[in-house]
Amino acid sequence: FCLLQQCLGTHEVSCDLYMVASSTEPQPQAKGEKTPISDTSYVGIDAILEQMRRKAMKQGFEFNVMVVGQSGLGKSTLMNTLFKSKVSRKSVQPNVEERIPKTVEIKSVSHDVEEKGVRMKLTVIDTPGFGDQINNENCWQPIMKFINDQYETYLQEEININRKKRIPDTRVHCCIYFIPPTGHCLRPLDVEFMRHLSKVVNIVPVIAKADTLTLEERDSFKKTIREELRANGIDVYPQKEFDEDAEDRMINDKIREMIPFAVVGSDQEYQVNGKRILGRKTKWGTIEVENIAHCEFAYLRDLLIRTHMQNIKDITCSIHYETYRVRRLNESNILFTSNPPDHPAVQPKANGQPEEQPATPQPNGVAAQHEALSHEM
Amino acid sequence: MASSDVARQPDKGVRSLSLAGHVGFDSLPDQLVNKSICQGFCFNILCIGETGIGKSTLMDTLFNTNFENFESSHFEPQVKLRAQTYDLQESNVRLRLTVVNTVGFGDQMNKQESYQPVVDYIDRQFESYLQEELKIKRSLHNYHDSRVHACLYFISPSGHSLKSLDLVTMKKLDSKVNIIPVIAKADTISKSELHKFKIKIMSELVSNGVQIYQFPLDDETVAKVNTTMNGHLPFAVVGSTEEVAVGNKMVKARQYPWGVVQVENENHCDFVKLREMLICVNMEDLREQTHTRHYELYRRCKLEELGFKDTDSECKPVSLQQTYEAKRQEFLVELQKREDEMRQMFVQRVKEKEAELKDAERELQGRFEQLKRLHAEEKAALEEKKRLLDEDQSSFGKRKAAAQLLQAQSLTANGKKDKDRKKKNDG
Numbered sequence: 145f146c147l148l149q150q151c152l153g154t155h156e157v158s159c160d161l162y163m164v165a166s167s168t169e170p171q172p173q174a175k176g177e178k179t180p181i182s183d184t185s186y187v188g189i190d191a192i193l194e195q196m197r198r199k200a201m202k203q204g205f206e207f208n209v210m211v212v213g214q215s216g217l218g219k220s221t222l223m224n225t226l227f228k229s230k231v232s233r234k235s236v237q238p239n240v241e242e243r244i245p246k247t248v249e250i251k252s253v254s255h256d257v258e259e260k261g262v263r264m265k266l267t268v269i270d271t272p273g274f275g276d277q278i279n280n281e282n283c284w285q286p287i288m289k290f291i292n293d294q295y296e297t298y299l300q301e302e303i304n305i306n307r308k309k310r311i312p313d314t315r316v317h318c319c320i321y322f323i324p325p326t327g328h329c330l331r332p333l334d335v336e337f338m339r340h341l342s343k344v345v346n347i348v349p350v351i352a353k354a355d356t357l358t359l360e361e362r363d364s365f366k367k368t369i370r371e372e373l374r375a376n377g378i379d380v381y382p383q384k385e386f387d388e389d390a391e392d393r394m395i396n397d398k399i400r401e402m403i404p405f406a407v408v409g410s411d412q413e414y415q416v417n418g419k420r421i422l423g424r425k426t427k428w429g430t431i432e433v434e435n436i437a438h439c440e441f442a443y444l445r446d447l448l449i450r451t452h453m454q455n456i457k458d459i460t461c462s463i464h465y466e467t468y469r470v471r472r473l474n475e476s477n478i479l480f481t482s483n484p485p486d487h488p489a490v491q492p493k494a495n496g497q498p499e500e501q502p503a504t505p506q507p508n509g510v511a512a513q514h515e516a517l518s519h520e521m
Numbered sequence: 522m523a524s525s526d527v528a529r530q531p532d533k534g535v536r537s538l539s540l541a542g543h544v545g546f547d548s549l550p551d552q553l554v555n556k557s558i559c560q561g562f563c564f565n566i567l568c569i570g571e572t573g574i575g576k577s578t579l580m581d582t583l584f585n586t587n588f589e590n591f592e593s594s595h596f597e598p599q600v601k602l603r604a605q606t607y608d609l610q611e612s613n614v615r616l617r618l619t620v621v622n623t624v625g626f627g628d629q630m631n632k633q634e635s636y637q638p639v640v641d642y643i644d645r646q647f648e649s650y651l652q653e654e655l656k657i658k659r660s661l662h663n664y665h666d667s668r669v670h671a672c673l674y675f676i677s678p679s680g681h682s683l684k685s686l687d688l689v690t691m692k693k694l695d696s697k698v699n700i701i702p703v704i705a706k707a708d709t710i711s712k713s714e715l716h717k718f719k720i721k722i723m724s725e726l727v728s729n730g731v732q733i734y735q736f737p738l739d740d741e742t743v744a745k746v747n748t749t750m751n752g753h754l755p756f757a758v759v760g761s762t763e764e765v766a767v768g769n770k771m772v773k774a775r776q777y778p779w780g781v782v783q784v785e786n787e788n789h790c791d792f793v794k795l796r797e798m799l800i801c802v803n804m805e806d807l808r809e810q811t812h813t814r815h816y817e818l819y820r821r822c823k824l825e826e827l828g829f830k831d832t833d834s835e836c837k838p839v840s841l842q843q844t845y846e847a848k849r850q851e852f853l854v855e856l857q858k859r860e861d862e863m864r865q866m867f868v869q870r871v872k873e874k875e876a877e878l879k880d881a882e883r884e885l886q887g888r889f890e891q892l893k894r895l896h897a898e899e900k901a902a903l904e905e906k907k908r909l910l911d912e913d914q915s916s917f918g919k920r921k922a923a924a925q926l927l928q929a930q931s932l933t934a935n936g937k938k939d940k941d942r943k944k945k946n947d948g
Contacts, residue, residue, distance in 0.1 A: 187585050188801035189611040192562055193554050195805035198740055200550045207546075228542040255538040260547040265535060305824050309813050388559070450545040454552035462662050473657045476846070 204263035206313045207453060208294075210345075211268065212287060212337070213322025214275040217352040222320075222409035223268050225422060225433060226445055230411075231255055231268050248273040248286045269316060275333055284337045291316050291345050295468040317460045318381070318448065319345045322352040323369065323404060327361045330372045338378045344464055346381040346456055348448065349373075354406030354439050355424060355431050362406050369404055380404075382452070386459055399447060405440040408433055563617040563666050564804060565646075567602075567698065569639060569690065570675025571627035574705045579673075579760035580620050582773060582784060583796055584609065587762065588620065597625025600638045619667060627686060636690040643669050643697050647819040654820075668816060670807045671734070671799060672698040675705040676755060680714045682721050691731045697815055699734035699807050701799065702726070707757030707790050708775060708782045715757055722755055736798060737806050750798050756791035759784055 211219040211232075220232035232253070254267040269290070274283055294315045301311045319341060323334055338347055349369070354362060373380060380403060387393040410433050413420045422433040433441050448456070568576040577590035588605065604621040621642065626635060646668045653664050674691060676683065691700055702722065704710070710718060726733060733754070736747035761784050765774040773784040784792050799807075828848060 187583070187609075187611060188796060189562075189609060189616050189804075190614040191801040192616075192804050193558070193614060195802070196557055197550045197554055198742060199805055199809070200553050202740055205546070205549050226544070227538075228540045228544050229538045231538065254535045256535050257538050257540055257544075257546075259540060259544060262547045262549055264546055264549070305821050305829060307817070309817075445545065450548050451552070453546060453549060454556055458556065458662075466659070470657050 201261055201263075203310070204265065206265045206267070207457070208267040208269065208314060208317050209448075210271065210287075210291075210316045210319040211322070212271050212274055212319060213352060214324065215272065217322040217324060218409050219270065219320075219322055219352075221411060222322075222350075222352070222407060224411045225409040225441065226448065227257065227266060229255070229257065231266060232270060248283050250286060250290045267314070280333055283333075284340050287337075288340060288344065291319075291341070292468065295344075295465055296472070298465065299469055299472060315460055315465060316345050317457050319347050321347055321349045323349055325351050325353050325356050325365070325406075327357055327365050329368045335372065335376055335378070338373070338380065339376055342378050342380055344468065346383075346459055346464070347378075348381050348444070349404035350444060351404050351406040353408065355408045357406065366402075366404060366406070381456065381459075383459070386463065399443075402440065402443060405444040405447075407441045407444055408439040409441070558613055558615075560662070561615040561617060563619070564808070565619040565621065565667060565669050565671075567621045567623075567639070567643070567669045567672040568675065569623050569626060569672060569694075570705060571677060572597075572625060574675045574677060575760050576622050576673075576675055576705075578762065579675075579703075579705070579758060581762045582760040582792065583799070584618065590622070593624045595625075595628050597628055599629070600624070600626050600635050602638055602642045617665070621669065632686050635686060636693045639690070640693055640697065643694070644819065647697075647816055648823070650816065651820055651823060668811055669698050670804075670811045672700045674700055674702045676702055676722065678704055678706050678709045678718075678757075680710050680718050682718075683725050688725065688729050688731065691726070691733070692729060695732040696818060699810055699815070700731075701734050701795075702755035703795060704755055704757040706759065708759045710757065719753075719755060719757070734807070734810070736803055743802055746802065747798075750794060753791060753794055756795040756798075758792045758795055759790040760792070 209223075211223060213219050223232040224230055249272050251270045251272065252267055253270070254265055257264050257266055271287055274287070277283065298311060298313065298315055301307055321334070321338060323330065338349065341347055351357070351362070351365065351369075357365060379385070382396040382399055384396075384400070387396055408424060408431055410422050410424045410431075412422065412424070414423045414425050414430055416423065416430055416432060421435075424431045424433070432438050436442050566580070568580065570576050572593055572595050577588065581588055581590075586607075586609070588607065590605075601624045602621050603624050604619055606617060606619045609616045609618055623639060629635065650664070650666065650668055653659055653661065672694060674687070674694075676687060691702070694700055704715070704718065704722075707715065736743075736751050738744045738747055738751075759775060759782055761773050761775045761782075763773070763775070764771040765776045765781050765783075767774065767781060767783060772786075775782045775784075783789050787793050
């Protein structure tokens with residue numbers, strides 16, 4: 145069964161480094177089958193995949209997605225389309241007086257969804273009021289603060305002595321940024337927001353209400369956006385630097401060619417060619433949401449949910465969160481002491497222990513004289 | 522290992538939604554599995570047992586390979602542990618397996634401290650994981666997890682009961698590692714004896730409060746098989762890497778004049794059960810238990826030992842950082858104090874030495890004076906003597922001169938006298 149076997153180093157007493165190659169063919173077995181007696185080479189290591197799958201199904205998953213964009217861009221509709229259920233309540237038109245919130249609010253709503261035995265706790269974080277005021281300077285700050293607060297909560301729980309078996313994960317895994325379909329270029333607000341937030345969270349930019357753009361307009365808009373992102377040094381998901389290997393890079397390059405996705409959302413079903421599909425019905429035709437000839441919703445859905453969801457979560461956990469943690473722990477160190485140590489290690493060992501001064505006195509020549517005299521004697 | 526922990530139960534305040542169509546997140550477990558395949562798995566087994574009981578052979582048989590172990594001597598002065606790491610692959614799963622064997626266990630005359638190296642090894646692995654977790658710049662997903670996931674304890678097939686060494690060792694280890702006891706060389710015990718032996722062992726373990734690893738029962742798919750297997754503990758195993766022809770097949774077996782013990786025959790021994798439980802069904806659970814139970818316990822104890830608390834004396838939550846900083850300040854203050862003390866001591870010793878040396882100097886000075894005086898006195902005496910001598914000499918000289926003169930005078934006088942006499946005589 146073992147294609148390749150290598151003995152690596154040791155930690156303890158005595159062991160040598162050597163390689164052993166076995167020439168038996170790999171014989172994968174399905175779980176549950178009794179091993180036939182003639183096959184003496186099956187061990188069963190690959191059953192761990194099944195064990196992992198079982199464990200994951202039992203535990204369930206969590207996914208936290210934030211939607212950011214001006215009001216009226218179709219954020220809630222898109223979320224509902226993505227997850228095929230009413231995960232976001234569309235903002236009901238409030239009274240004229242309370243129309244525009246004074247600051248950016250953060251509203252987080254969680255739902256339990258289940259599909260084919262896989263349970264997921266989906267949290268959609270809405271940001272009403274973003275970009276809606278007259279003066280939008282620093283409107284990303286409440287959002288940045290919210291994201292960092294989630295990291296902080298997780299960090300605090302993680303460094304507790306008595307910590308929970310499974311730390312509840314409220315960290316924002318993905319932030320979908322809605323670009324209004326002007327067809328020209330990114331606005332300063334867009335650039336500022338993405339520049340600040342691409343460093344702390346995975347940003348997936350989308351062109352909202354893309355049914356107002358023709359295909360040529362859409363392509364040129366996308367190209368302009370990509371160039372502007374590059375010019376401003378904004379790294380959106382999937383980030384180039386986190387590609388793991390050549391295969392990854394290939395897949396991600398294809399995606400990077402397509403972002404930002406031009407999406408259309410809808411929660412209404414219509415009859416088209418005998419099938420009921422989600423779409424928007426207009427006088428000049430019906431736009432089919434899941435038809436890739438019409439809009440790129442399907443690509444977005446595949447990226448976000450079907451292929452890269454785990455990867456998105458991993459990047460949040462192992463890169464964005466770790467960056468936050470490093471910064472936070474270093475900050476506390478600098479706050480309290482003048483020289484930050486290398487790590488807040490468990491053992492506060494003496495790095496700065498004063499060296500033992502030599503006990504031999506160095507008096508001012510008495511000894512020398514003493515010696516001279518003794519020699520004379 | 523999945524680095525993002527997820528909620529076990531749906532939260533109370535969270536609504537359930539039903540989906541109107543296929544969304545597609547049912548591929549999440551597959552995504553997770555694919556990621557793990559890329560990363561590879563790691564599993565660490567610790568085998569404790571007396572020398573020659575068959576640990577290495579069993580490992581070879583379990584993983585169907587030759588790990589190339591050599592026989593250890595029986596004369597080790599102390600128990601040691603030998604760890605070897607291997608990369609194994611089966612279909613698309615890569616496993617980094619570490620097998621740790623005890624060397625010299627049970628061989629010493631005095632076995633009181635036999636368990637200590639094992640406990641130390643396990644603690645060391647926890648410690649290095651803890652250190653990595655507490656680092657500022659850490660890379661947990663790349664970290665080679667060396668914590669012991671499963672401990673196979675090999676019981677000698679005496680047929681009677683557990684040895685006290687076994688009980689003591691297992692008691693020390695049960696809160697640190699998942700213990701799976703196995704009866705080694707089970708082909709030396711008959712079926713009825715085996716049955717009694719197993720019951721005796723389990724009752725002894727229970728009455729001594731030793732917590733061995735129970736196969737988990739919370740997942741319906743494997744609960745049934747695990748319950749059955751829990752009833753078969755400890756597994757009576759036989760290991761062999763040699764193949765013997767039985768019928769028209771080659772099987773792993775041990776050949777005796779009176780018959781052939783087939784390793785993978787469930788009627789002959791529990792080897793297949795062990796392999797099934799250890800690898801095929803519960804490997805992931807073993808890893809999870811190690812991480813969530815044993816490691817957390819270690820971490821909690823270690824941090825509490827060092828004085829970190831979650832809440833301070835007024836029961837307000839205290840962050841680890843604050844506690845650490847407070848301790849650090851304390852430590853620095855103490856360091857300062859020690860430094861001052863040392864400096865004071867140093868100054869004092871310098872003073873003392875100086876005083877000592879001054880005394881010595883004074884003494885020497887005194888002696889010098891004294892000697893000088895003596896020398897002067899002697900010199901004076903000598904001068905005196907010299908003077909006397911000179912005087913003597915001079916007086917002698919004078920007398921000599923006087924005598925000579927006298928002689929000369931007397932000569933001339935004599936001559937004169939002679940002359941006179943002559944004259945007289947003449948005359």
